[in-house]
Amino acid sequence: MKLGFIGTGALSSAIVTGLKTLPGDTTSVILSPRNEAIAAGLAARFADVTVAADNQAVLDASDMVMLGVRPQIARDVLPGLRFRPDHHVVSLIATFSCAEIAAMVGPVKRLTKALPMPMIAIRKGPTILFPPDPEVAAFFGRLGNAIEVTSESEFDALSVATATYASYFKYLETIHGWLKDHGVEENKGRDYVSSLSAALGQAPETTPESFAHLAADYATRGGINEQVLRELTEHGTFERLKESLGGIHRRITAAS
Ligand SMILES: NC(=O)c1ccc[n+]([C@@H]2O[C@H](COP(=O)([O-])OP(=O)(O)OC[C@H]3O[C@@H](n4cnc5c(N)ncnc54)[C@H](OP(=O)(O)O)[C@@H]3O)[C@@H](O)[C@H]2O)c1
Known part of the structure; x- marks a missing residue:
């Protein structure tokens, strides 16, 4: 070709x-x-x-x-x-x-x-x-x-997900920054967070379960994952994310 x-x-x-x-x-x-x-x-x-x-x-x-x-x-x-x-x-x-x-x-x-x-x-x-x-x-x-x-509408909806990369890295940077502030050497913290995110990225491929199921699986009752998930949910973090995705969708569909 x-x-x-x-x-x-x-x-x-x-x-x-x-x-x-x-x-x-x-x-x-x-x-x-x-x-x-x-x-x-x-x-x-x-x-x-x-x-x-x-x-x-x-x-x-x-x-x-x-x-x-x-x-x-x-x-x-x-x-x-x-x-x-x-x-x-x-x-x-x-x-x-x-x-x-x-x-x-x-x-x-x-x-x-x-x-x-x-x-x-x-x-x-x-x-x-x-x-x-x-x-x-x-x-x-x-x-x-x-x-x-x-359909082009399905293409547009999927393309909304491509607007989340920068926020994903900001999420990782927030964890990395917190580790640095608490005495973890910069490169060690970066290696740790990179390896963690790569491993978590593989998790959906190891099971046919939904993302909701994975979130529930990792949020052991009374545990530290459950606490962070509950606090972020109560702060409206995920609802805000959905609102942003909606805004990107309106922008993409208006442009096309
Ligand atoms: N980057 C991504 O991750 C990504 C993801 C999905 C879709 N896209 C889409 O892919 C397209 C390209 O994005 P990009 O990020 O690669 O942009 P980019 O880095 O700005 O590349 C566009 C290229 O077009 C060249 N160009 C300017 N005028 C031209 C002309 N008259 N004839 C031929 N080439 C010309 C530019 O050259 P000069 O540098 O010399 O001006 C530049 O190298 C965009 O429409 C974007 O929506 C990008």
């Missing part, structure tokens, strides 16, 4: 890194020249990765084209490019509906929306896909976990 990228920024770079560190991968990757430093760095690091002269040259050399530009740049740039009917376009642009992208890529018949996360660079994490497409599912399945959905 000849895989082009329009926009070589953080997400495109993560996808190329995940792909090209796969043992035996032979995909030809053609990058647009912006960002110049990122594109040149990827081309220097990996075989079969080249930087095209401009965006049109990316399209001309590709079968599948990933759109990795920000929304406003997409509006400015895509309508001026000559897409072919046989191009398979995969849009990474979080806020655009399929209809909006279709309007910008002319004769293209095959269009998929994909929402990976940055950890795709180490082939971890989910990528949401709409509409289902076996080739794109196989591509992202090699780079983590491909989650196909059959």
Whole structure:
């Protein structure tokens, strides 16, 4: 496959890194020249990765084209490019509906929306896909976990969950900061919290039980987990989180 990228920024770079560190991968990757430093760095690091002269040259050399530009740049740039009917376009642009992208890529018949996360660079994490497409599912399945959905509203709802990363790290930072304030050496505390979060992250994969069941399992009656859970619940922490998710959902659906 000849895989082009329009926009070589953080997400495109993560996808190329995940792909090209796969043992035996032979995909030809053609990058647009912006960002110049990122594109040149990827081309220097990996075989079969080249930087095209401009965006049109990316399209001309590709079968599948990933759109990795920000929304406003997409509006400015895509309508001026000559897409072919046989191009398979995969849009990474979080806020655009399929209809909006279709309007910008002319004769293209095959269009998929994909929402990976940055950890795709180490082939971890989910990528949401709409509409289902076996080739794109196989591509992202090699780079983590491909989650196909059959409606754009389900895609939008799932994409709300991608707004929680920063708060997740703030939660870990709060625990780490508390440990430091109580005499735990900084690196030791970081190692401990990282290892703890990695281990807890595995727990749902070891059981078919619901998250509610896991929370109940870990909250031994009268124990310290039960106390923190009860106090955070009483403070409205989880209701606030739900309100924030609702706000993100309204923002995403209004944008698309
Ligand atoms: N990062 C994520 O985790 C993530 C997750 C989900 C979805 N997305 C979506 O993915 C898209 C890219 O996000 P990103 O985080 O990778 O953004 P980014 O790091 O800003 O990358 C966008 C790239 O587009 C380049 N660019 C600017 N003008 C261009 C042009 N005329 N032609 C070609 N390329 C041009 C920029 O180059 P310069 O640096 O030279 O301006 C930049 O390298 C966005 O639409 C975003 O919604 C991102």
